[in-house]
């Protein structure tokens with residue numbers, strides 16, 4: 001390989017590597033709740049609303065999602081978002097920031113988790129994916145890391161679930177959610193370089 005060819009090969013490596021880093025993006029729509037809770041669907045027993053007064057980074061104008069669980073009894077519910085285009089057999093990771101003020105009239109815990117689905121639109125057969133630790137109460141924002149999980153080979157979509165479980169019969173329990181991240185990990189090449197190995201590639205000159 002001549003010096004010029006070697007230089008060009010290095011340039012191609014750098015260009016492709018740059019593209020791979022850009023491709024590792026958050027798959028969650030409206031993950032930071034910049035102004036509303038669009039993209040998220042409220043489930044039964046809870047009220048999903050936008051809270052402009054609290055953001056996990058105190059960023060003015062961003063805000064967060066608040067889920068109020070005021071069911072008459074215990075209730076396990078929350079808000080969801082379905083993500084299509086999931087690739088089977090790949091690693092995905094999950095994290096989110098939560099806050100659950102102290103002094104509430106009800107008790108419970110909250111988490112964020114993922115369910116895998118074998119069909120688009122979060123249909124077909126479901127199986128459990130990454131899940132963050134539980135949060136009970138915290139007046140400050142806490143980052144919960146759900147770690148990484150390999151998607152089953154047959155998966156085509158994933159449901160991100162902002163979960164709130166009121167475990168006391170009386171009272172209300174409310175939790176805030178912000179910066180929900182669900183992304184494919186590792187080196188990802190939009191042009192099909194799935195192995196993350198560029199060494200098989202070289203540049204030929206006419």
Ligand SMILES: [Ca+2]
Pocket residue numbers: 032033034055056062063064178179
């Ligand atoms: Ca926010």
